[in-house]
Amino acid sequence: MSDSNNAHNVSYLDYKGQYKGLSAWIFSTDHKRIGLLYLYTMLAFFSVGAILGLLMKTELIAPGATIMGPKAYNALFTLHGIIMIFIIVVPGLPAVFGNFFLPIMIGAKDVAFPRLNLLSWWLYVIGILIVLTSQFLGDGPPDTGWTFYAPYSFQTPANVLPAVFGAFVMGFSSILTGINFVVTIHRMRAPGMTWFKMPLFPWTLYGTAWIQILATPVIGITLLLIVAERLLGIGIFDPALGGDPILYQHLFWIYSHPAVYIMILPGMGVISEIIPVFSKKTIFGYKAIVLSTMAIAFVGYFVWGHHMFTSGMSGRALYTFSFLTFLVAIPSAIKVFNWVSTMHKGSLDMQTPFYWAVSFIFVFMIGGLTGLVLGSLATNVHVHDTHFVVAHFHYIVFGGTGYAFMAALHYWFPKMFGRMYDLGWANLGWGIFFIGFNALYLPMFFLGMQGMPRRYYDYLPDFHGGNIISSLGAWVMISGIIIIFANLIRSARHGKKTTQKNPWGGKTLEWQVETPPTLENFEEIPTIEKGPYHFGE
């Protein structure tokens, strides 16, 4: 090996392996390159999903058919849901930043199974391609919503089969990533890094990986049953043959509720990394954050019924699911208190990642507290299947995971690319995005309480006012996204070069390696003596 190509002193971006050009990326088993592969795939599909969302909001700017009819609208919200859930937020933070930073943060050279890791990305891309065929082949795009509820999902003539099967393949990818991370964390921590000296982002990835392993097979078999139902007519969910559609809903949410925690837990991990660094203070209540992470991962399995309060369940089941749902609020609130206490009396360094982290706390609280409105039985019946629900889960999934993703991107960007983005444009993009986001989703809470149902292209004239604000908010938010992405993409290619190891003054291991990291991350595996957030008070 020539010296200029030594794995210890060449950046992972410049390393020349046995492949060249595009192949050097799509066949690379380097966890950092795989992380970027996920990032690029996601940014591409996020743009598609966001445009679909924008089209829907534009349709809703006035009652009646504005730019599309009911069929197109049904197809749009289905595809928007499938893209945003299965392609973006479920793999989301673990696949991009988990792949890139988990090994570095625990002092390892790679994940436990690098080739399996590459296979995960390939399965993910194959799954996406299968899903996409549903749009162009057969009798029109699926119109079931991303939930594929029985019995409609096997009665509609639309091309549901590839969408369902694609989601199944992506589930495989998710399981393999989960297995990879659990084994990596168990086997590859640097000497001296005990469980309670592990940084919080790896901790949340650990909780998430367990949910990926234990919940994803349930959706796998459920989707396979839908496939069998459509192809063979086995009757398991078909009332005409004796099956029970409500059983489908149970099986679906047994996965899909824990999946919400697959989405949000790594986001909480990112925020727990950023807050102490920009407050220049040790994180408040490290163990409480760790334990609340595991508590959320655990309790999250037993709350799925709250998606089905109006589907028909025994009274006792209703109380139990409602009670357990309230229980999840406790560990979530513990985290919020920890973040706020960390900032208290800290010397705050107001930078872009910190803006994203603080606004995360703000929108996450709105999303979380409105979740309690939905979790209590009486109010749930009133707002079930209205725009209130849509607003709530966008505040959590987009407000929570989305903000955390942006925070992570702005926090780790200089490390990943060895270049710095323009801070002014980044802050402006954040500001416009934040205003647009709230203008878009806040009115939906009021519309929902007034009774505007979700998933219709049309509405009563009474709801017009709120919808105008909401649709205009969508346009503002998209402008913000364009500024943010344009700034980051330009900076990744032409931004100011930096080899500074630690631009923000972080204490975790990724700030002690080269910028950008070398192929093997560490010349010598470090020995860990202190906890991850020692700011020397």
Added chain:
Amino acid sequence: MIEHRDDLASKMGMWLFIFTELLLFGMLFVVYAVYRSMHPEAFKLASEELDVVLGTFNTVILLISSMTVAMSITSIQKGNKKLAMTLLIITLVIAVVFLVNKYFEWGSKFEYGFNPGGEELLQLGHGTILFFGLYFVMTGIHAIHILIGVGLFIYVLLQLRKDKIHQTDYIWLENTGLYWHLVDLIWIFLFPLLYLIH
């Protein structure tokens, strides 16, 4: 890059994968339990239609194959490559025999129109339709697992022949063995649920 090897990690990964498989079939067992409690009579009558003799035979040979694959692992640990390969070939043959039996078993169901969507079946009650729907899904997914096992055995045999798997590096064989025990274990649950409980 330097090849990093950690057999314990590989085995751990395999066990986690086995967890996911158990959950996958676990959900099918839940569906089975729900519908059995809704239609106990129909499930009892329908299960009497299955061929218990063929099922028992398949159970016995599958148990034997679990033993032969375990013996194959022990042989390679002791450095006896030839014995390890012989035992693995026996396992492979048994897997194929299992599938052939399954083919004939399914075939006779199709002949009587008891396949999903079959004319005879649709004339019967809901309970019977559900039972046969579950029978085909559960044994079908299990058969796919047997098929994957066959593929794995062939791969491991080739690696053994090329001495890529040997006395000090046999994790592929060991993990394939683990997988095969899982396939066996799931059948141990499927067999009584579908064929025996009356």
